[in-house]
Amino acid sequence: MFKLNFELANPKRFMDLSAKLLPWIWVIAVGLLGTGLYMALFVAPPDYQQGETVRMMFIHVPAASMATMVYMFMAASSAVALIMKHPLADMAAKAAAPIGAGYTLLALITGSLWGKPMWGTWWVWDARLTSVLVLFFLYIGYMALWEAMEEPVKAAKAAAVLCLVGVVNIPVIKFSVEWWNTLHQPTSLAKMDGPAIHSSMLWPLAIMALAYGALFVALLLLRMRTEILKRRVRSLQLSRARAAVQAGAA
Template sequence: MVSLHKFANPARFVRMSSALLPWMVGMSAVLITVGLYLGLFVAPPDYQQGESMRIIFVHVPSAWMSMFIYSGMAIASATGLIWKHPVADLLAKASAPVGAGFTFATLASGSLWGQPMWGTWWVWDARLTSYLILFFLYIGYMALWEAFDDPQRAGKAAAILALVGAVNVPIIKFSVDWWNTLHQPASVMKMDGPAIDSSMLVPLLIMALGFTAFYGAVVIVRTQREIMARKVRTLRMAQVQA
């Protein structure tokens, strides 16, 4: 009976998220298609960077996603630690590989932009270094989940790492303002409005929304998988005891 109560909340998550899933899939497909079309065919080249500027249409949305996903994981981890919400840890666990993927995409596309524009694939400035640390945090978080046999303890350890690593998020965001970096300062999320022409800003925002919907769809599937995995575990333990 105790286990039944435990599943009540995840069951509601599964029901609600399943209803949401087709919308997320549809939105991400439409938005990414439109964003790619506008970004590759309609948006003009930049007056300085020429056509290489189009890299920002994948680089910046990936970067936003990796920061957004990490922040979400930190909040979910705090919720899991404090209120023992049964889905929070699983949501964070399900998000980590997606965030790590976006972080890698950010680093790779940024490197491919840096080589022709800056004249180097990589520099150890505050922005790039803190971003690499974000990638390692994701990897460390995923490794911690695997390091423990007991999912309860694994979840706790991973949640603490996620919270400790959260200090890196504002460091990434403000690194370009606090220190001299090679990386340029923020163009879109700045106090006095975006310093980017609307013909480039619109495809950028559409891509970012598409990536967000993509994350939504993928994280629903992955969290449901984690919920089933936990059910499988309880059933197996019941079998052993029986």
């Protein structure tokens, strides 16, 4: 495990390996997404209470769970980046942020679209919606901090500190918001006595969750590759500028 870790830490090795893996991950992601969407939109039965709007759930629930999972991934990468000075870890955290923000926004928008026919309003200040909104703000702040700092090494450290502060605060925010107001239906998947959902709906949901996960990995690798190339371009430009200055001085 550790050996693999160190081999992957080498950007060159990472570029080689990810170039080989990426097409396959794309195939898996697109395949799962296609199957999941087909099952969710055409195969799964309409709910006896919610009717056809229940299909929104297959898009919404996995997005909402990805929203928190991606943040956890970012926090873990940030911790690795700060503690072990792993060269790829801060790139992973940076690359994950917009994807996580995208899933969060998707969860917010689909939730809002679902809320209109179900609750009769686009938005309610209910506990879960509100904490997802705050999570979205945390993502935005994280990305804004990256953008604001020019030097990648410094920006990486600052963003990592912010991400870890955020992850410490997420449980507190979640608890406070839940304590403040609760209207959202409690989760029906993670229960001690098995999921309270019929298998005809559970399968599309599970496939969609896997599809979102695969899509995340594919986009993450793609963004990390882009980031490595960007940094190479940056260092090339810097050395070229330095050479030009030295030539001018001589």
